[in-house]
Amino acid sequence: MFESSRSGGLQQQAGSIFASSYSAISPIRIVTLAVLVALSMTLGPRAQADSPAGFALEDGDTLVFLGDSNTAGSKFAQIVENYSLLRYPLRHVRFVNSGRGGDTAEGGAERFQTDVVDKGANHVFVMYGINDICWGLCATPEKLQDFYQGIIDIVMAAETAGITVHVASYPVTGSDPFVDGPLQEMGDTLEAIAIYLSAAGWDVHYIDVHGDTREIYQEIWTYNQGLSDNEQPIELHTDGIHLNKLGHEAVAFSVIKGMGGPAEVSSVSIGLSAAGPFILENEGASVTSLQGNANLLRFERLDAGLPITFGLFSGLSTLRWVPYSTELNQYMLEVRDLPSGRYSLEVEGRPVGTFSSETLRNGVNLSSQTGNAWQPGGPWDAQATSLTQITQARRSLEVGVDLLRGYVPDNPNLGSIDFQRAQTNERLEGLQRKFVSPTSYTYVLKRESE
Known part of the structure; x- marks a missing residue:
């Protein structure tokens, strides 16, 4: 005591x-x-x-x-x-x-x-x-x-x-x-x-x-x-x-x-004028190569970090009941001064969704948006989906060796297996970081025909 x-x-x-x-x-x-x-x-x-x-x-x-x-x-x-x-x-x-x-x-x-x-x-x-x-x-x-x-x-x-x-x-x-x-x-x-x-x-x-x-x-x-x-x-x-x-x-x-996870991942706010598009504000992301007009807008976005996503149909399960989107996963895009209408967004050639000018003016959370329910949305969604497989592999490696040690503690190869596990785990951790390494995404926002 x-x-x-x-x-x-x-x-x-x-x-x-x-x-x-x-x-x-x-x-x-x-x-x-x-x-x-x-x-x-x-x-x-x-x-x-x-x-x-x-x-x-x-x-x-x-x-x-x-x-x-x-x-x-x-x-x-x-x-x-x-x-x-x-x-x-x-x-x-x-x-x-x-x-x-x-x-x-x-x-x-x-x-x-x-x-x-x-x-x-x-x-x-x-x-x-x-x-x-x-x-x-x-x-x-x-x-x-x-x-x-x-x-x-x-x-x-x-x-x-x-x-x-x-x-x-x-x-x-x-x-x-x-x-x-x-x-x-x-x-x-x-x-x-x-x-x-x-x-x-x-x-x-x-x-x-x-x-x-x-x-x-x-x-x-x-x-x-x-x-x-x-x-x-x-x-x-x-x-x-x-x-x-x-x-x-x-x-x-x-x-x-x-553990202190913040609500916002990153945000980009863009305005339009007769002279062309311009950056209003950005947080946790940098924007370059901004060009175009109200009909076709293009820019490069480099984020310091990415949102976590939960795979296909997560909007019907995870995100319906657990408030990740509002409290941990705000990955925002805002485009002001667009003419009334609907606009399709592609990022790195991946369809993310079609949004009204009003939605874009108020800001849209892109974290789990997708233009095809059977595919991940933006490249960040694809990266998160792929990362889960490597993380699971790392855990499976750990469990497999622990099971062998528990069931066959006298196995003469355990020393060598432990050594190789440590090496493999280190490589998998490096691979995880490669999967999430920040990279610039090309955004293309296009006005839909009436």
């Missing part, structure tokens, strides 16, 4: 701060105050940690994902990886998945050295909770104490190793999202712990995955209530606990937002 290293004054301070908020009679809240009071006794003096400006991951960082089977499944982790690569292509960030099926916070703490520190992490994403309470069947004070103790042990180990912690509440389950359950209160407690530690100078940040996914699932739940018996409901899970594709996309959204 906790070892005291500070005076009783801080213990009293913890009690006064949290007693009013966590004095209800539920077992979870009974445990909360005890955890915080005990935690206060472990804190030594710390310099105040600076909050990250913008997206938390910088050039040279290594992020390890630590959690249970939903983390080991890696889909949300791969989306976070792809986002970082696309949005910040000049930052070389390494991603390591240390999820383990059936794991708990206590288990994560026990393997923290080998599966986080020894992987070279300077950031760790931590998400536990569902196995800690037996899928909701054993949310007793004792089990909750073990859960919080495991989280605190992880945070303390990270602090000792100089690793930034991003601790997350657990995703919503398949039960009624309008009814509070133990995961909600566990998330509230984790947030209180993170706030308390951060105020004490520890490099700990809270991500409300449960709250974000619960809000998304509430919309889905309401929609499902209106379906007929023969219509397929929308779900975030395969079995009420394990995430499906949409569930992973929802979790990834929460993680990216929680």
Whole structure:
């Protein structure tokens, strides 16, 4: 348990701060105050940690994902990886998945050295909770104490190793999202712990995955209530606990937002006059070779980063329920002073869509626009779609070697396999960066005939 290293004054301070908020009679809240009071006794003096400006991951960082089977499944982790690569292509960030099926916070703490520190992490994403309470069947004070103790042990180990912690509440389950359950209160407690530690100078940040996914699932739940018996409901899970594709996309959204992902990718605003087109404003992109008139406009656009996209028909699934387009993926084009009419846009010869002059005047988000529903839209969409295959290959390589080690630990070739895996992984990481390397796109906006 906790070892005291500070005076009783801080213990009293913890009690006064949290007693009013966590004095209800539920077992979870009974445990909360005890955890915080005990935690206060472990804190030594710390310099105040600076909050990250913008997206938390910088050039040279290594992020390890630590959690249970939903983390080991890696889909949300791969989306976070792809986002970082696309949005910040000049930052070389390494991603390591240390999820383990059936794991708990206590288990994560026990393997923290080998599966986080020894992987070279300077950031760790931590998400536990569902196995800690037996899928909701054993949310007793004792089990909750073990859960919080495991989280605190992880945070303390990270602090000792100089690793930034991003601790997350657990995703919503398949039960009624309008009814509070133990995961909600566990998330509230984790947030209180993170706030308390951060105020004490520890490099700990809270991500409300449960709250974000619960809000998304509430919309889905309401929609499902209106379906007929023969219509397929929308779900975030395969079995009420394990995430499906949409569930992973929802979790990834929460993680990216929680790590400081901004809403805007880049924007270009163009005006027209009798003398020709001109740049009104651009952010996160440069524009060259601008020429033409209201009937045919052409220019080159070079973006510092690109939006993340989710494949064919994502507007009917991912983007319908998860607000990537408005909160993370604003890849904007605005063209003012066009005569009334409709205009087709091609980028690098790829049809992106046809838009009214009013839509272009107000600004259109091009991130997931496509002129052909059976094809990716602009080249950025094609790049993102292609990147997912390389990221999956990198994860498959890692899983394949780990499975061999687990099933045949005495295989005499493991040393050579590990060496070749490291080399191959390094090449795949280089290939990922090639896929997203910034390149100039040729835009052609043409007025459609009446």
